[in-house]
Amino acid sequence: MNQTSVTPLATYRNERPYPFCPGCGHGPILNHLNSALVSLGVDASEVVIVSDIGCSGLSDQYFATSAFHGLHGRSITYATGIKLARPDLKVVVIMGDGGTGIGGAHLLSAARRNVGITVIVMNNFNFGMTGGQHSVTTPTGALTSTTPGGNLERPLDICATVAANGAGYVFRGTNFDKDLAERIADGMRSECFALLDVWDLCTAYFVPRNKASRKTLSATLDQLGFESGVLRDEDVAEYAAAYRAACKPHAGKPTLAPRPLDVCCTSALDRRLRIVVAGSAGGKVRSASGFVARAAILSGLWSAQKDDYPITIMTGHSVAELVLDSEEIHYTAVSRPDALLILSDDGLGKARKFLARMGADDHVFVLPEFADVETAARICVIDPARAQTRLTKAGVALYALTYAVAQLGILPVGAFEASASHGNPAYREENLRTVREAYAAALA
Amino acid sequence: MRELTDGATAIVRGAVDAGCTFFAGYPITPASQILMAMMREMPKVGGVAIQAEDEIASIGMCIGATMSGARALTATSGPGVSLYSENIGMAIMGEVPLVIVDVQRMGPGTGAATTVAQGDVQFVRWGSGGGYPIIALCPSSVLECYSLTRRAFDLAERFRCPVFLLTDKELSQTACTVDVSAYAAPPVRARTPAPAGLDPYSYDPLDGVSPLAQYGAGHVVRFTGSTHDERAFITKDPATVERLNQHLVAKIENHSSEIQLVTADLQEGAQTLLISYGVTAGAMREAVTRMRGAESKVSALTLQSLWPVPEQAILTALEGVTRVVVAELNPGQVVREVERIARGVDVIGLQRIDGEMISPTDFEEVAR
Ligand SMILES: Cc1ncc(C[n+]2csc(CCOP(=O)(O)OP(=O)(O)O)c2C)c(N)n1
Ligand code: SF4
Ligand SMILES: [Mg+2]
Numbered sequence: 001m002n003q004t005s006v007t008p009l010a011t012y013r014n015e016r017p018y019p020f021c022p023g024c025g026h027g028p029i030l031n032h033l034n035s036a037l038v039s040l041g042v043d044a045s046e047v048v049i050v051s052d053i054g055c056s057g058l059s060d061q062y063f064a065t066s067a068f069h070g071l072h073g074r075s076i077t078y079a080t081g082i083k084l085a086r087p088d089l090k091v092v093v094i095m096g097d098g099g100t101g102i103g104g105a106h107l108l109s110a111a112r113r114n115v116g117i118t119v120i121v122m123n124n125f126n127f128g129m130t131g132g133q134h135s136v137t138t139p140t141g142a143l144t145s146t147t148p149g150g151n152l153e154r155p156l157d158i159c160a161t162v163a164a165n166g167a168g169y170v171f172r173g174t175n176f177d178k179d180l181a182e183r184i185a186d187g188m189r190s191e192c193f194a195l196l197d198v199w200d201l202c203t204a205y206f207v208p209r210n211k212a213s214r215k216t217l218s219a220t221l222d223q224l225g226f227e228s229g230v231l232r233d234e235d236v237a238e239y240a241a242a243y244r245a246a247c248k249p250h251a252g253k254p255t256l257a258p259r260p261l262d263v264c265c266t267s268a269l270d271r272r273l274r275i276v277v278a279g280s281a282g283g284k285v286r287s288a289s290g291f292v293a294r295a296a297i298l299s300g301l302w303s304a305q306k307d308d309y310p311i312t313i314m315t316g317h318s319v320a321e322l323v324l325d326s327e328e329i330h331y332t333a334v335s336r337p338d339a340l341l342i343l344s345d346d347g348l349g350k351a352r353k354f355l356a357r358m359g360a361d362d363h364v365f366v367l368p369e370f371a372d373v374e375t376a377a378r379i380c381v382i383d384p385a386r387a388q389t390r391l392t393k394a395g396v397a398l399y400a401l402t403y404a405v406a407q408l409g410i411l412p413v414g415a416f417e418a419s420a421s422h423g424n425p426a427y428r429e430e431n432l433r434t435v436r437e438a439y440a441a442a443l444a
Numbered sequence: 445m446r447e448l449t450d451g452a453t454a455i456v457r458g459a460v461d462a463g464c465t466f467f468a469g470y471p472i473t474p475a476s477q478i479l480m481a482m483m484r485e486m487p488k489v490g491g492v493a494i495q496a497e498d499e500i501a502s503i504g505m506c507i508g509a510t511m512s513g514a515r516a517l518t519a520t521s522g523p524g525v526s527l528y529s530e531n532i533g534m535a536i537m538g539e540v541p542l543v544i545v546d547v548q549r550m551g552p553g554t555g556a557a558t559t560v561a562q563g564d565v566q567f568v569r570w571g572s573g574g575g576y577p578i579i580a581l582c583p584s585s586v587l588e589c590y591s592l593t594r595r596a597f598d599l600a601e602r603f604r605c606p607v608f609l610l611t612d613k614e615l616s617q618t619a620c621t622v623d624v625s626a627y628a629a630p631p632v633r634a635r636t637p638a639p640a641g642l643d644p645y646s647y648d649p650l651d652g653v654s655p656l657a658q659y660g661a662g663h664v665v666r667f668t669g670s671t672h673d674e675r676a677f678i679t680k681d682p683a684t685v686e687r688l689n690q691h692l693v694a695k696i697e698n699h700s701s702e703i704q705l706v707t708a709d710l711q712e713g714a715q716t717l718l719i720s721y722g723v724t725a726g727a728m729r730e731a732v733t734r735m736r737g738a739e740s741k742v743s744a745l746t747l748q749s750l751w752p753v754p755e756q757a758i759l760t761a762l763e764g765v766t767r768v769v770v771a772e773l774n775p776g777q778v779v780r781e782v783e784r785i786a787r788g789v790d791v792i793g794l795q796r797i798d799g800e801m802i803s804p805t806d807f808e809e810v811a812r
Contacts, residue, residue, distance in 0.1 A: 016677075045664045050508075060666075061677055066659050068511060069668040069678075070504070071530055077501040081508025081516075084492045085466055086660045089512065106504075109497040243494075247487035255460045255488050256453065256481065258624040260445035290448070293619060297446050302621040305448075306614060311473060311557045330585070330726035332618045333801045 008041035014064045020055060023207070025175040025200020026122050030059055033092070033120065035181035037065070040188060042090055050079040052095035052103075054129040055202075056122040059094045073103030076110045079117045087240040090188055093119040098127040100158060101136035111162040111193055113239040118169075118187045118194040121158060124202040125212075132205025139220050143209040155224065158197045163232045168192020170232040174217050175200040183230065191238045261422060265415040267299035267326075273410060275322040276337040276354055278347030279397055281314050285343065288397035289320035291431070292405055295419035296324045299411050304332040308350070317346040324410065339363040340377070341404055342370045343397055365404040367396075380407060387437050398431060399438040406442035413439045445624050451589035451616040452477040455545060455609065456485060458593025459517045462632040464543075465491035466514035468505040470498055470524060473557035474613040475547040478519035499527035507531060507540050511667055513658040515597060515635070519545035522564050523554065525571060532606055533572035534669035536692060539645065541600035541607075541635075541656065543593070544568075548612040550799055559799040560614040562722050562773040566780075568608045569751050576689070577696040579703055580608035580751040584725035586620045591628040592705075592748060598632045599703060603695055604653050610750060612773070614801060615723045637661065643674040650687065651694035697752060704754040707746040708761050714741040716811050717761055719782060720771040721747040724802045728771060731807035742811060753781045762786055769794050769810050771802050 013034050018027040037047065044065045051060040053072035060067035070078045079091045100107060100121050110117065126144050127133040134144040136156040143150060163170045169190040171183045175198055187194030199217050201207050210216070221228055275292075279285040289305050296303035304323045310316040321334040336357040341364075342348050348370060355375045358364065362377035371381045382400045384391050391399055405411050416435040420428055456478055459467075467482035469475070479495065486493035492509070496502040499520055506516035520528065525546050535542050546568060550559040568580050581596050583589045593609055600607040638644075638657035644666050646654045657665040666676035671688065673679045696703070709732060710717075720728040725746040735742045745761040747754060758781075762768060767790035770779040779793040794810050796802050 045662060046660060048659050058678070064664065066664050067666045067668075067676070068508065069670060069676075070507075071534055071669060074500060074504045074531070077496070077504025078508035078511075080501070081466070081468065081505035081510075081514075082512045082659060083508075084494065084505065085509035085512035085514040089660050105497045106501055109501065243492065247490075250487035251490060253488045255485055256457045258447045258449070258457075258622070258627065260447045260624045262445065290619060293448055293621075297448055297621055302446070303448065303619075304621065305619040307617065309558065328623075329621065330729040331801070331804055332614065332620065332726070333803065335803060335805075 006041065006043045009044055009064065010038070012037040012044060012063050012065055014062060016062050018062055019058055021204045023201065023203035024055070025124060026056055026059065028175040029120065029122055029180070029198050029200060030062060032175070032180040033184055036184035036188060039181065039185050046088070047090045047092065048082055050075045050082065050091060050093045052093070052099035054096040054098050054127065056094055056096035056099070073099045073101070074106065075099060076103060076106040076117070076119065080110060080115050083115055083117050084240050084243070087116070087244070091117040092188065093117055095119065095121055096128070097121060097123045097125060097135040097137040101156070104136070107162065108165055111165045111167040111195070114166050114168055114193045114236045115239040116191050116193060118184070118196070120184065120196045120198060123158070123197055123199050124206055126202055126206045128202045128205060132202065132209065139224065145205070157226055159195065159227070159231050162195045166193070166236060167195050167232065168234055168236040169194035171195070171230050172197045172226065172228040174198065174214070176214050186233070190233070191241070192236050261294060261297045263298060263300045264418050265299040265412045267296070267301050267411055269301060269324060269410045270326050272323065272325045273408070274334040274337045275324070275339045275341070275404070276334055276351065277320045277322065277341045277343070277397065277401055278351040279318055279343030280346040281309060281316055281318045283318060283343055284394040284397045285318040285320050288401045289322050291398060291419050291423060292322060292401055294422055295411050295415040298418045299415040301326055302329050304329045306332045317350045319347065319350045337362065339365065339404055339408060341400055342366045342373065343400060348373065363404070363408065365400060367400065386441065389433055389437065391434065395430065395434045398434050402435045402438035403442040406439045446621050447624050448619050449586060449622055450619050451583065451586050451611055453481065454586045454589035455593045455611070455616070456481040458590040459543070459597070460485050460489060461629065462515070462594045462597035464515050464517045464597065465489065466506060466509040466516040467491070467493040467518065468496045468502040469519050470496055470502050472521045472524050474549055474617055475519045475521045475524070475545065477617065478545060478547070482517070499524040500531065503528045503531040503544070506542055507535055507538070510540050510542055511659055511665070513660065515541070517543045517545065519547065521547050521549045522551050522567065525564060525567060529572050532578070533574055535606040536572065536576050536578065538667055538669045539604040539656070541604050543596045543600050543607050543609060545609045545611065547616045548610065556799060558613060560612050560723060560773060560801060562612055562724065564610060565750055565774065565777040568610065576692045578606055578608060578751055579603065579696060580610050580749070581705065582610045582721045582748055582750050583615065584722055584746050584748065586615070586622050587626055587628065588748060589615065591630055594632050595630050595705070598630065601633050601635060602653065603699070604656055605696065610722065612723050644676045645672060645674045645688070647691040650691050651698040653695050700752040700754070701756060703749055703752060704757055705748040706754050706757040707748065708757065710743040710761060711736070711741050714743040715766045716742050717765040717768040718742060718744045718771065718807060718811065719747065719758070719768060719778070721750060721778065724771050724773060727802050727804045728807055731804035731811070734804055735808060735811065747778070750778065753785070755785050758782060758785055762789055766790060767792060769807070771807060773797070773802065
């Protein structure tokens with residue numbers, strides 16, 4: 001923030017009168033917030049008051065600062081976005097106990113991240129705006145419009161929860177506290193996630209039903225064994241700053257760009273060729289198929305690869321549908337393949353629908369254990385055990401697929417070699433050996 | 445020169461090239477690729493990417509960041525759009541530019557995470573209370589994943605509203621060969637700085653869009669998701685409320701021709717018009733080639749903008765045909781819009797809800 005441009009105001013309130021019921025605690029809390037802003041002397045445009053929903057959610061409208069009025073329980077998410085994009089801004093969230101409950105996941109996450117916003121919970125133990133229903137902070141036994149026989153739930157200790165989960169500054173008090181303005185200013189001065197749980201009275205609903213008063217607030221604190229005052233004030237790494245520091249080494253690095261492949265070979269393919277590779281998860285079906293898709297492009301063809309696998313990617317089938325063509329491909333699915341590769345039992349299970357559709361002109365390539373598969377297509381058995389170098393489990397898919405493609409005579413060996421050099425450098429040599437050997441074996 | 449790539453990569457590239465500086469998302473198949481790539485890309489351009497605690501927070505952070513001057517993107521699938529719902533309405537009401545990618549998967553419910561579908565078309569249009577318009581674009585190729593992402597950012601800025609990019613599991617994840625010289629890069633307008641003192645919601649004329657004022661630019665800026673006056677104070681004054689709501693409709697509906705995006709491949713003398721969008725339009729292109737190769741006449745219309753419905757383009761394409769086939773991977777969603785528009789034409793829905801793609805053969809069979 002440019003200090004010279006700061007224009008402190010004598011008051012950060014605007015001319016609008018508060019809308020709250022007589023005796024409601026929300027107004028006094030806002031007065032304390034105003035005093036805090038005055039003592040900080042911040043630029044009104046650099047302060048964003050993010051209000052939630054409820055009577056508390058009306059709060060932003062009584063300030064001359066920047067403001068954001070969002071959805072019920074979600075104010076912390078907007079505040080997080082505002083802060084992450086502009087860490088120099090002072091972001092203050094005002095929410096009720098209702099918003100705290102429905103937005104509990106956001107509260108926890110903001111505390112864990114320790115994102116540098118200040119959250120003031122106007123905690124009046126019920127939903128004021130909607131008619132005095134119970135909330136996550138309603139004391140056990142309290143009467144509300146939805147707990148006519150007394151609340152059976154235990155109230156949430158907001159402060160203990162956020163303190164235990166990373167918040168840098170935590171305070172509990174009431175709207176009657178003389179030092180509330182100072183504590184709010186402390187929270188705003190802290191670079192950390194600051195939470196102030198400020199207990200107040202809803203004179204329309206909670207007070208008449210529970211004979212609540214300034215006195216009963218402290219009695220309730222004692223009864224529950226909740227601590228009050230400044231409960232935590234520590235310097236914890238703030239998220240927006242930590243994020244920027246972590247990003248620094250990456251700044252200016254080239255962003256994603258097209259990765260064109262230089263055509264270095266030719267292919268005689270003049271029609272669409274569909275190959276289905278049916279294997280198991282972990283069997284490198286997808287990477288072997290990608291290897292061939294790339295080899296096709298390097299040969300001047302168009303290719304597409306559509307994968308099918310269960311959501312639990314390390315178990316079950318893995319099927320790749322490869323389409324190669326001399327023309328652009330607009331439809332990438334395969335219903336009847338020209339060639340089918342069966343690499344595992346899982347693959348066989350998925351391959352049955354294809355097998356049923358294949359005819360005498362089509363090719364089925366199988367590992368030896370699937371040699372007796374029933375099909376009208378021509379069967380060719382590939383035995384990776386005959387390879388001179390021992391193949392890894394991952395190497396089998398690439399070996400078999402290269403073998404099949406070589407037999408079909410659609411791509412030259414040079415395309416495979418070039419594809420290897422475009423692949424992951426860690427596997428380049430191994431892949432090169434595998435494809436050369438498979439190619440030679442297929443033509444032998 | 446050609447590359448092997450997929451729609452998700454093209455979307456991420458489109459967003460980065462469009463000047464996106466903020467991403468928040470929550471993992472969901474088949475949209476996680478975009479989240480993961482944005483986590484890698486944003487630090488390079490000085491932007492921010494974050495995995496949020498849920499989808500509500502994802503879109504909430506995006507809206508907050510936009511008000512701080514960022515250009516924001518989020519990406520999810522149908523179940524996540526459900527959680528975006530309330531905030532979509534808020535972005536409409538608060539007039540926040542924002543791009544939302546929906547990589548559709550099979551529903552309803554959890555459905556099938558790795559199965560293609562196009563079932564969210566009506567959902568994104570009507571998925572938030574109130575029924576106010578949004579914009580939705582729908583790429584039908586990897587090339588369009590790139591160009592329409594850029595276009596989405598431009599339209600979001602132009603109309604100050606959420607813009608959906610509707611794609612699907614197959615287009616997003618299937619690796620395709622792309623001619624890299626064919627990537628179109630439509631311009632993305634810069635954000636106009638709002639002059640000091642301008643009301644955050646001034647609209648004169650009613651369908652006009654005023655510049656978006658952002659926090660930290662030297663003057664006080666107010667934002668609200670509630671029914672408001674021009675200064676973003678909550679109001680129930682009927683005249684003010686009506687003007688606001690009419691504005692939210694007019695700023696989009698009055699400009700549908702500016703948003704409309706289709707590819708019309710019309711053949712003189714064709715009796716049948718095929719209409720499709722997204723991944724299904726690819727099969728339609730192949731079907732058209734085959735049918736014309738077999739001497740049968742056929743016209744085709746690919747919709748790249750779904751909301752507002754490109755009615756003018758559809759009416760033009762319908763001229764002279766006696767029947768129209770609307771193909772989609774859902775129980776019938778865009779076909780309802782075509783039925784609403786088409787007069788005196790046989791409207792046939794071609795739908796698949798078995799998790800398989802509509803094939804060129806499927807088109808040929810209904811069009812025969
Ligand atoms: C998603 C959603 N659900 C419910 C509501 C209705 N609603 C408005 S205010 C409110 C409770 C507010 O209670 P609290 O946060 O404690 O604020 P208070 O009115 O007590 O200040 C509720 C549930 C809403 N606005 N949005
Ligand atoms: S209903 Fe309760 S919280 Fe709302 S203004 Fe009245 S007293 Fe305050
Ligand atoms: Mg309350």
